Structure formats: structure tokens, C-alpha cells
Amino acid sequence: MRLLHTSDWHLGQHFMGKTREAEHRAFLAWLVEQVRTHAVDAVLVAGDVFDTGAPPSYARELYNHFIVELRQTGAQLVILGGNHDSVAMLGESRTLLAELGTRVIPGVEADLERQLLVLRRRDGSPGALLCAIPFIRPRDVLQSQAGQSAEDKQQSLQQAIQAHYQRLYQLAEARRAELDAALPIVATGHLTTVGASASESVREIYVGSLEAFPASAFPPAAYIALGHIHRPQQVGGLEHIRYCGSPIPLSFDEARQDKEVLLVDLAEGGLRAVTPLTVPRFQPLQSVAGDLGQLAVAVAEAAEQGSAERPVWLEVRVRGDDYLSDLQQRISGLCEGLPVEVLRIRRERANGSASLSSEAKETLDELSVEEVFARRLQQETLDEEEARRLRDLHRQVLAEVQTGQA
Template sequence: MRILHTSDWHVGVTMKGRSRLDEQRAVFKQIVDVARDEQVDLVIVAGDLFDTASPSSEAQKLLTAALSALHKTGAEVVVIAGNHDNGRALDALREWAHAAGIHLRGSLGKAADHLVTGATRDGERWKIAALPFIAQRHAVRAAELFELGAAGAEANYADHLRRLVAALTQDFGADTVNLFTGHLTVVGGKVGGGEREVHTVADYAVPAAIFPPTTSYVALGHLHKAQAINGPCPIRYSGGPLAVDFGEEDHTPSVTIVDASAGIPARARTVPLTAAVPLQTVRGTLADLAKAKVDERAWLRVFVTEPARAGLRGEVADLFPRAVQIHIDPVMRMDAATPRQRRSGRSPGELFTSYLTENGHDDPAVAGLFAKLYEDTQTVAEEA
């Protein structure tokens, strides 16, 4: 069977307040095209469907449209919630999802509810254990729902996850393609810079050994960098379909195509998503920036390596309309070790001029504006 593995869509994410729904719409269209062209039997979306637990109506419409379009390619679709998602709110969509032929798991229920089975058009049988994100504070409750008995509050997160995975995979047989999908951090995974979550720290990391060798493929979400994890079976993060912040600008947005057969470890390959809008950082003086080569589609982060002055930020914004971050490079500021001049006995104008000098603002116009404003305030005070 052939599988398309994707995750961390973050529908509704913004770039410094600018909507990215049009970008995401184009990326999802390309994912649908890949699913159709590759004739995939199953699509797995491994969590973080939305960027926030309270997505806008536009984000919700885009998500449901994308999932429906994926199912219309002829593939089964399995979707789980991630740590950014409101699992209970997603469960409210299960009736719609079921009618649309989509297997959606937002929050934890009984173990049997997290097992989905099916068969390909060629009759190959498959089984997938679908485990949505579990917060550390809910791990004990999850074990109770799975009727595993109390492991005790002293057990750590990895211990609880190991027991949950064992319960879900205990019936993996040699005559089916055995799959697992989860939204979690596995030891050895490289954080890509955009996860923005405390859920990637060591307390939330689980060893790859929790997945049994009988698993044909483990489809993970949470880490945004596409990568394989060493373990007893094939384990992969698909990576996100677009970079969510500048910590991910060196990523290649992609989906993973997986070929799997019963009793044979899966083979995976990466398919880049060219519709994704890149992120780019540029540095230099204003003159350097005017000659810089930038991708006209990219969102830009700009570091200006010259002293700050009035109007500089506006000039950079005029030069780069798609600049969402503009920084006056801190290396241009005066050495912090330089002793400051005494303040007592000095006029407000002198103090403000010293402040500008200490912070690298060599702009007489700003000092002159301060002098005028200060004079106006003193005139008002005298008239009062």
C-alpha cells in the first residue's frame, strides 16, 4: 500500500499579524495533487491541524475543505490532534468526519477507539493505531481509559506512553500492514526551531524502543523538520508543509510518501512542496540591502547593520514590502563597557543627546525634535 504522511499544518498561523491562509490553500492544493498523482491508499495527518486552540471560522473552513479534498482522491484519511489543537473541539467534528469518510481522533477514549482498520483497492489489509497528543498531566488518566491499571503517579511520561503504545499495538500481526501515528517527541529527533513549545523538552521525550518491531511504519508529528529516527522499525517525522517562523527558514517543506507491505519494513521518500512561501533573512547596510538578492515570494527578516536614525526603518520597509521583521543590528551599538557620563548638573537636552550616542543613534534631527518638544512643554507649564 502507499501512504502520504503529513503533519503540523498549523492552519491559521500568521506572520507578524499577516494572514497566511492563501499560502496554506495553495500548499494544500499541492498536497492533494501529490496524493492523486501518487495514487495513495491512505493519508495520515499527524497532529497540529490548527495553530491555536481557538481557530477562526476561515481556518476551520480551510481545514475541512482540505481533508475532504484528500478523501476525494480515493484515499482513506486518518487525522489526530496535536498539542496546538483543542482535542474536544475536534471531536465535535467527528460526526461530520465520519460522514465524509475521515477518521478523526481528537482526544482520548477507550483503546479500541484508537484502532482504525481498512483495506486497499487491491485488497491489502492495514491497521493503524492513532494516538492524539497526550499532555503529561493527562498521562495517568489515559492509562485508566485504556484499562491498564494504575501505574502510579511516580511513573514518568515515557513509562505511561510505553504502556499506551503496547496496548494499541499488541494485536499487530504478520498478515497486515501495521501502522502507528502519534504527536510526540522521540529521543534523537532534531528540533527545527519552530515548535515553539515546552512539549519538546526532555520530560516529554520518549525512546524509539516503545514502538514494536512488528510496526511497518510510525508516522509522527510535532517536530517540524522532516527526518528519520533510528529505532526497531521505520520511524519518521514528515515535517511541516510550510515554515511557521524564521527558525525554520532552512527547512524544505514537504510530505512523505511511504510504500509498505505486510511483514516488510516500509520505504519512505520525501516530496518537496514548491507552493510553500519561503522565509529569508538578509543583513547589511542600507546600500548593501539595496543590492541584496531576495526571493520576491519570501517573507523577509531584515537586520540593518548601520546606526539607527529617524526614518531608517521606513526606508527599509519601502525597499522590502514583504519585510515582516526589521531589526537595527545590536552590534552597531556602543560597547556596553564604555563608562557613561555623569547625569547630575546636565540639561535634559544634553542627557537625551548622550542617550542617543550611547545607543548608536547618530541623528541630529531626533535631538532637534526633542529640544522643540521640551521647549513646548516648558512653555505650557509656565502659562499654567
């Protein structure tokens, strides 16, 4: 059986004043063509289909159009909810979409059996069993207990998530015995694993609760298709536990990444092969850095990737300590006549200990609550024990706020 593993589309993303509609439309058309070309039996989308819980109408249109187009290829589609997705919004059309060969698992189900799916080959025969696990919110699997420390809450949540995986895997083993077939078992997930390499567009999803899930806590599935981390990678160097990453760069630090979807070939004995398919770059995106002299060269080189119809979206990082009141005008002068569009200018100062308000590279709207606290803590002279105590208190407060909002 052949699967295609993709995730983190973030349909509807608004990127520094720019829509990603054209990129997403081109990607989804390309994806349908890959399914046809490679005779894919089932497509797994491991979370974050949309960028927000209330996506714009064009993003919903792209989603619905893709489902109709994919049905014509003969492949099944499984949609898993991510931390950016609304459980209610994804769930509202699941019954209708089931008639189009699409299974939607927006959140953890009260009846666990609804998360166990039989994936079929194009001829209709069973090809694999899927433990369809979406993003797990703490309230889905855990009841808050009074008096728990931040570390206790992290440990409890990790154990609860691990138990959820194990129970579903046991159901899959029982179903496999009922079918009397040596079917491989596949699992999904939308979470951060220990050692995963993230990017600036990925925000912590278990704020104050679980920071990362150990790979050893997964069940022994033939393949584990993960979402949430935008950089494609194996987890712990393991061939069968993978993030496919986002299909388009969602931040400037992803601009140099090769974006991928993964073809996963399964046999009765388990995993046969994983083949990355490189996603074409539908919108040039570059980040350049240097002093004004170096930037003149870097901007000109970046412009070679652009055209009048499709200019390069540019981040300019200016290095140096000199204050330039006319920086904006100077950068505009460097770009004049070139097929580039500057979306962000950032100062990078050589001397350390910059304040959050004036010298930090990020603006507040780019930072999570955890990141603001971490940067503020770095400015204090504290021993490790005191710093750890403050971090624990901060996590505890965030956890209480998060529980109250839920």
C-alpha cells in the same frame, strides 16, 4: 499499500500580522493532486491541524473543503489531534466526518480499541493496521503523585506513554492474528523525540514534565509517523521513524528548509520505501543578516524571489553595536522599490550577556516560559549543581501550575 504522511498544518496561523490562508489553500489543493497522482490509499495527518484551539472560520472551511475533495480521490483520511488542537473542537464533527471516510482521533480514548484502525487499500481489502496515537497530555495517562521530584515526574510520564504505545501495539498484533493476514503495523505520534532538531516555531509541549521521548521506547512498528517537529528528519537515523515536518515555513528560521510530505510504501514484510515529495513554496520567505552595507546586497538578492503580486516576506537581522536611532528608516530605504515586505527587524549585538529587556534577539511574546527562565539563568554565575536545582524547582512549579489549569 501506500500512505501519505503529513502533519503540522497549523491552519489559521497569524504570522506577524499576515494570514497564511492563501498558502494553506494552495498547499491543500496541491496535496489532493499528489494523492491522485500517486494513487495514495490513506493520508495520515499527525497532529496540529489547526494553529489554535479556536481557529478562525476560514481555517475550518479549508479543513472541511479538503475532506470533501480528498473523498473524491478514493483515499481514506486519518486526522490525529496535536498539542495545538482542541480535543473538543476536533471531536465535535468526528461522527459526521466518518461518513465521508475520515477517521478523527482528537485525543486519547477511554476505550483503547477506538485508536486501532484497519487501513484499507483502494479495492477495500485490508492493507495495514494503524495504532492511531494523538498528542498525549499527562492527565490522559498519568495521575499526579505527591512528593515526586521533577525528574520522577518525567520518568513516570515517559513510562506511561511507552505503556500506552505497547498496549495498543499488542491490540494490533491480536487483530492481525484475527484477520489471519500478514498486515504491517503502523503507529503515529505527536511529541518530541530524543535528538530531534526543532525550530523557533516549535514550543515545548511537556513543560515541566517530559522533554523528549527515546526512540527505543517505541514498539517495533513497520513505520512510525510523527508530528510536532517542523523540520523533516529521521529519528536516530532510522528509516522507519520519521517527522515529515510542516508543509509551509512557520518561522523565519524555517525559511531555507525544503518542506516535504512523505509517501510510505508498505508490503506484507513491512516497510518497502519512503519517498519525500517536496512541497512548492507558495509564499517567498527570507531572513537576511549583516551590517547596513551587507544588507543592501542581501535584500536585493532576496527580492529576486518576489513579485509585485507576491512580495518576499522579510526578516532583517542587523549586526553591529552602533546605536542607530533611524534604523527603521534606513531599512525602509534599502527596500524602497523592491518587491519585499519587512515583517521583522532584529538587532544582533556582537558583545554577549545581553539583558532580556533590551538586547535579546527575541521579544517576550516569542518566548516560552521555559525559554525566559533559561535566558535569565544564563546571566547568573552558578555552579552546575545549583543551576540544576533551580531548573528542577522551576519545572516543578510549572508542572503544578499546569496540573491546576487542567
